[in-house]
Amino acid sequence: MCCWRNRFASTNSGVKSSGCSVLPSNHYRSRPTLIASRKDHPRLERQDMETLQVLVCDDEPGMRMSVARALRDFTFTASDVNAEVRLETDVAETGEEAVKKIDAAPPHILLLDHKLPGISGLDVLEHIASKKIDMLTIMITAYASIETAVRATRQGAYDFLAKPFTPAELKNAVRKAAEHVIVAQHARKLAREKRQVRFQFISVLAHELKAPLGAIEGYMQLLRDGSAGDDPEVYRQIIERCMTRTAYMRKMILDLLDLTRIESGQKKREFVEVDVVASARTAIETATPDAQPRNIEMRLLADHPVRMRADAGEIEIILNNLVSNAVKYNRDGGSVEVKIAESEDTVIISVSDTGIGMSEEECAKLFNDFVRIKNRKTRDILGSGLGLSIVKKLAHAYGGDATVASRPDIGSTFTVTLKKAFIPTGTMLDS
Structure with a gap:
């Protein structure tokens, strides 16, 4: 040059x-x-x-x-x-x-x-x-x-x-x-860092998919050989476990697609006037089938429609991730509270739960890619470790941020701010 x-x-x-x-x-x-x-x-x-x-x-x-x-x-x-x-x-x-x-x-x-x-x-x-x-x-x-x-x-x-x-x-x-x-x-x-991240990405993906695929393979062998006995209920439970792990892998793949679209800048964004309260209501309805069997109460707090110009799909991703996490990591008989508020220039989304909570050290790394809090309380909970990373990246794309406040055994509150006056552009890369 x-x-x-x-x-x-x-x-x-x-x-x-x-x-x-x-x-x-x-x-x-x-x-x-x-x-x-x-x-x-x-x-x-x-x-x-x-x-x-x-x-x-x-x-x-x-x-x-x-x-x-x-x-x-x-x-x-x-x-x-x-x-x-x-x-x-x-x-x-x-x-x-x-x-x-x-x-x-x-x-x-x-x-x-x-x-x-x-x-x-x-x-x-x-x-x-x-x-x-x-x-x-x-x-x-x-x-x-x-x-x-x-x-x-x-x-x-x-x-x-x-x-x-x-x-x-x-x-x-x-x-x-x-x-x-x-x-x-x-x-x-x-x-160089991009190559290292790609290598880490592939390694983590292989690790995360290895366990559920191995479990499904084992269950399928039981079904093929008929070695689980004659009780139809046992076979129904095996099929349910296979479906659970399949759903987990599907969710991981969808999260990966969202993440790669966001970070590559190739996701074409379509901006319309979005009612964030209506999107929150939809997210609650989507999570209700998982919440009802565990008697988790879902509440939406909003005095009036809160509108902003945004990509409707991105707002849905933010709310679906926050609400589904609040249910997933909650205790039986607990509650989830979704609050939508606004100031003159900002939309504020808060999702609180009465779940297992986290320490300050765990909160500090929670929004990184592929991070899941692993302890005796979460070992049976499946997740990709990408949902909250995606939420934070989308919040940044609207000039805002995503934060968490949490106390072990009491619960967590996730807060996402989105700037109304943030000038949207055609792709995530532009933002």
């Missing part, structure tokens, strides 16, 4: 400038730092520090010293990745010395003079290209002709800096190159 700037008009294309060093040392000492103090800007506390190596190759001692001095204390913030960047500078007098240092330890950025004794700057560029070394080169030259720029670009130069240049021009060129390097590094890091 190239980022040439037109500096040709200010330079003489035929004569190499001898007065091209970057100006008096007191000029650099007097320049203010570009990074505000952390006291003045608390948000900088969250920034990472990135150190980039810069190699300066120029046959003029004054130029090498001036460039190195200008970059020595140059620190800035790469806003795209919220990282603070500092530079470490090394120098080389000839192209041969630069090649030796590049082969030993490639810098992130090379400031390379075009006209060098021995091998030229273009020869160094050719060496870098032949070895496929990952670095960015900024050509420094007094021969600021279009021909030079084209040749350098073809051999992989990223940018062009014409002599004489000011400290501001130097720092601007280096900063652009450094930001490009940092963004590329973070992109590669995200790609």
